[in-house]
Amino acid sequence: MEQRPDWLAEGVDLDKPSAARCYDFYLGGAHNFAADRELGKKVLEVVPNVKEVALNNRAFLRRAVRYCLDQGVRQFLDIGSGIPTAGNVHEIAHAVDPDARVVYVDNEPVAVAHSRSILEGVENATIVQADLLDVPDVLEAPETQRMLDFSQPVAVMMVALVHFVPDSAQPSEVVRQYYDKLAPGSYLGFSHVTGEDFPEGVEGLVKLYENSTNPVTLRTRAQVAELVSDFELVEPGVVYVPEWHPDSPEDVGERPEESIVYGCVGRKV
Template sequence: MTDLSKLPPVDPAVPNAARMYDYFLGGSHNFAADRAAVERTIAVMPFAAQVIHANRYFLGRAVRFCAREGIDQFLDLGSGIPTVGNVHEAARAVDPAARVAYVDNELVTVASAAALLDGDPLATITAADLREPDAVFEAPGVRELLDLSRPVALLTVSVLQFVHDDDEAAAIVEQYRGRLVPGSMHVLSHVTGDHDRTELTAAEDVYRSTANPGRLRSREQVAALLAGLELEEPGIVDVTEWRPDDTAGRQHRGMWAAVGRIR
């Protein structure tokens, strides 16, 4: 069982990105402040909910792709609150023995995931900050579940925008990828203002009043976070355009997405 005492206490009056994401997806693990922040986001970015759903669809597609490529281990950083389309559900649709180590640093998220995963020997939740790779890898829920001598899919899906400094973000992903063997994958999505700058910038302003202010990055800046990887087709594309097999549509939704292989 993960140690919830490592996490800061919940302040229901301060919106949190993980709980806002949960509300966007129709979940119930959120507070009035989170819901109000979501409504403020939608007011300035009317297609915000579509962005969130498109990102969730991408996550499922990318996880299933990795599983079909033979990867049966997943490390999900900034996993968010459990809702429909969890990583372990998507992975096990391909490989019933897939293992998933979730990591998050928000108390409601971790507590909710712990309840959901209770009794599941192939999935864990770890209370940790993704900015501390050594602590993540040393945590029992990661160390005892994942075999790092075999390929792992590293998931940083809509989370690196909360690491504002470019050099720090690049160093973090390099530290994680450096612990993974060749054949591992890195799945990434990231908010951008490249398509709808006015709306995304306004949404960025809303997030500044939350516990998790985010930062937009351009395609070039996202590409820098994937440096050294062999990108799977179709490369870095809008989140709706990465091997679509759903009905999310092809309109730009405000996120870049890619999957890269570690060689």
């Protein structure tokens, strides 16, 4: 039994791995527990490049945020934001405009606790503990209402998130509920794990995550496009994350499909 940290809220199961804490492990963070590291090491056996996968996904998030800033958006709603690491949305946004406003959302208590610690004293950024599926809990939270003006464009980030939503929860309808609340000119940054072109290791990853708090559902490029079909996709559409607006051709690599994650950005017209 792992010793329980003093700051950790009661009710957090340290014996069952969580996606947020495993992701923190892949990124080299320190806010994970033995169960998370055990699962993470098993995932490394079936997907040896999983740490690179996580880094590629974070790089996509940064590029998507920068793109939205370039389009004039100054409000961000990062759902499933995870445990804070370098290159958070508010850091990217505030480097361009200190008045940009950011609301983080996560249902993982460790992620929320560390976000609150990091955001203490930071103006124009806050954290809400809520679940993507509970749309009113996200959009009507006092912190969200105080920070964001939904009559103006908002960039919503759902990065490495919706593959944890099973088909039974109707993810397309969930995304549509957020779309309906957004003003024209708003954006959605979206990424999703797939096994379409690199199935061997990914199927093993799915099996390993079955007993975690966040089982994974793989989807094809067409299925990902359907999830975000209310939005008008920015070129080049749904592609592997290294291929979406890379900073340089070298960042794409010879086999972008090994990133096992599709990414896209869409605009509400």
